Structures are given as structure tokens and as C-alpha cells.
Amino acid sequence: MAWFLYLIECDDGSLYTGIATDVEARFAAHASGKGARYTRAKKPLRVLASFELAGKxxxxxxxxxxxxxSPMQKRALIAGKRTLESVLPQTEASEEE
Structure with a gap:
């Protein structure tokens, strides 16, 4: 089963990072106040990026x-200026290929 890493922008400009098998359903949970404590305190606005991974x-x-x-590095990842593989240690990145 595929899992996804996702990044959400909150109403205060902060970024929330999480994982799920269904990003849309998980975002709906965050938006309805049934998600993480962080997104209950800071209203989630939208999913900025998601990345598919092989497993949990x-x-x-x-x-x-x-x-x-850092927030700047996360925004570079969202913008495609940085790859998810560049964030993972070399041994983990090479195992996924």
C-alpha cells in the first residue's frame, strides 16, 4: 500500500508535515478539527505538496x-527546488531505488 508524506499550509503561514494513505481524507480530518493537535490550533488552509512513498x-x-x-528548506521542497531524496540519508534514498 502506498503512503504519502504531505505538507499543509496553516493560516499563520506555518507548515505542517504528516503522513497518510489518503491525503485528501486526512486533510479533511485536519480541516474539521479531528486531525493533529497542531492543526486544531492553527487552521489548515491547503495541501501544498505530497510525495508518494513505498510503505509506512x-x-x-x-x-x-x-x-x-527549516521552513525555508521545506518551501524549497514544495517548490521542487529540492527533492525528497536529497532530504533522506544516502542509504535510505538508495534503498528506495
Missing amino acids: SEALRAEYRVKRL
Whole structure:
């Protein structure tokens, strides 16, 4: 089953990073106040990007790495100026190929 890493823009300009098997359904949960505590406090506006990964473990590792990025680095990832593979350690990126 495919998993997705997604980035949401919130009403205060911050970015939320999460994983899900259905990004649209997960965003709907965030928007209705049934998502993460972060998005209950900061209203989610829209999904800015999503990236498909092979499975849950890969998605969890990618989420961990992306959450450690600065907002500027996350925006570069969203804009396509940086690849998701460039965020992952070389051993993880090469295992997914």
C-alpha cells in the first residue's frame, strides 16, 4: 500500500508535515478539527505538496527528516527546488531505488 508524506499550509503561514494513505481524507480530518493537535490550533488552509512513498516505514522516516528542515528548506521542497531524496540519508534514498 502506498503512503504519502504531505505538507499543509496553516493560516499563520506555518507548515505542517504528516503522513497518510489518503491525503485528501486526512486533510479533511485536519480541516474539521479531528486531525493533529497542531492543526486544531492553527487552521489548515491547503495541501501544498505530497510525495508518494513505498510503505509506512519509508513514510515515517521521510516525515522525521522533513520535520527537521527549516521552513525555508521545506518551501524549497514544495517548490521542487529540492527533492525528497536529497532530504533522506544516502542509504535510505538508495534503498528506495
